[in-house]
Amino acid sequence: MRRIIKVKYHLLVLIIEITILLLALLLAYNFISMPSKKTTFYLKDNTVPTLLNTLDKQGYPTYAIDKYVLKYMTLPKKGWYSLKGEKEGRFQFFKSLYTKKAKTMHIKIYAGETAVELTQRLANDMKLNAQKLLKAYEAQSIYKEADIFSGQYTLARDADANTSIDSLFEQSHNVLDRFIKKNYHKKPKLLEIKILLIIASIIQKESNSIEEMPLISSVIYNRINKNMKLQMDGTLNYGKYAHTIVTSERIKTDESEYNTYKHKGIPPAPLGTVSIEALEAAYHPAVSHYLFFMLRKDGSHQFAQTYEEHLKNIRAFKSKSNDNNQSKLKQIKKSKVSS
Known part of the structure; x- marks a missing residue:
């Protein structure tokens, strides 16, 4: 009986020691604080490797243990995030990261x-x-x-160059x-x-x-x-x-x-x-045999397969333009006479 009690006692002591050790490790981990610096970054997805790689690039050192800790936390989703440089423990840093979304704006990249x-x-x-x-x-x-395609993009308002x-x-x-x-x-x-x-x-x-x-x-x-x-x-x-x-x-x-x-x-x-x-x-x-094109007044193009056809299109365009100009001149003269 005494032997059983002794075994149980040693087992209990061992469990307590392991618990204290784990608590000490967790406490030590929490004291590995992140740098107090302001930064804005973009996450392309909500996976642990992407998050840790992004933080490393932004000057926030990460460690192997972080990926295990993050398994039990809410990961930030794809998008822009802004860190204000607040001093906080490592647990709190990762725990609240998903809430630190940055204010964004839409910008337009124009073709040409x-x-x-x-x-x-x-x-x-x-x-x-x-x-x-x-x-x-x-x-x-x-x-x-x-290198950058035209279109609409979303950027964080306080992102640097x-x-x-x-x-x-x-x-x-x-x-x-x-x-x-x-x-x-x-x-x-x-x-x-x-x-x-x-x-x-x-x-x-x-x-x-x-x-x-x-x-x-x-x-x-x-x-x-x-x-x-x-x-x-x-x-x-x-x-x-x-x-x-x-x-x-x-x-x-x-x-x-x-x-x-x-x-x-x-x-x-x-x-x-x-x-x-x-x-x-x-x-x-x-699929075409076109070799030439010319710009019309409305911004569209007229296409041609041969140079002769192309010249014909140009002459027709100039003739129409001249006719339009003559018509406008007549209207102007007529309005002057009537006034």
């Missing part, structure tokens, strides 16, 4: 924008430094332009990944994507019409296949010339590889931001 234009407008919208934003963009850029650009790049990479999964059986080479983005940027410069984009694309491919120069004004809307009118003088004097009146093939880099529709058109051109 250059990296400089994009970052300048983003700086105005978010009250950030344009140079820091551009530097962050260039640090991640693969294609020089068109690097965090904002990181988020735009990550969201755009997701768009590109979905495009690749939809259209390729295996991952394409970087050069193939770059060529598609260059063609998409030409399409974007020539037309914003989703219906016309595949036709514009077909003209580009048809001219390349016939070893013809593209001779498209849009390719001269690069860099600081992004939104300038292309004149005959400019066509004569611009010696860059962007001048497709002088150089065969496509420009060396994308011209600006593109929409996913323009990229789809670059990959899926319409």
Whole structure:
């Protein structure tokens, strides 16, 4: 009997010691506090590895034990979070993390924008430094332009330059990944994507019409296949010339590889931001024999298979324009006489 009591006593002592040890470990763990720093970050999903990796990148050191502790806590969902630098124990930090959602704002990235234009407008919208934003963009850029797709994005109001650009790049990479999964059986080479983005940027410069984009694309491919120069004004809307009118003088004097009146093939880099529709058109051109197109007054284009047909379209357009101008002059004269 005494032996049984002795065994039970030692077992009880052991349980108490283990309990005290665990409590001491938990207490010690709780004292491993997080840095008292303000930061804003974006979580792309609500998994433990993503949370810990994101915190590490933001300067909040994490440890192997954290992933076990987080199994018993409410994880923050996908989205923006803002930490105010409050001093708190490790348990409280992780326990309350899901409640620390950041205030957000919607920003618009327009098709045809250059990296400089994009970052300048983003700086105005978010009250950030344009140079820091551009530097962050260039640090991640693969294609020089068109790394970020046009569209609407959600950013935290108090996100800094690097965090904002990181988020735009990550969201755009997701768009590109979905495009690749939809259209390729295996991952394409970087050069193939770059060529598609260059063609998409030409399409974007020539037309914003989703219906016309595949036709514009077909003209580009048809001219390349016939070893013809593209001779498209849009390719001269690069860099600081992004939104300038292309004149005959400019066509004569611009010696860059962007001048497709002088150089065969496509420009060396994308011209600006593109929409996913323009990229789809670059990959899926319409089946046509068109080699030429001209802009109508209503913003749409008239296409032609031969140069003769193209010239005929131009003459018809000019004749109609002259008739309209004459009609307007007559109306003006008539109104003056009657008055």
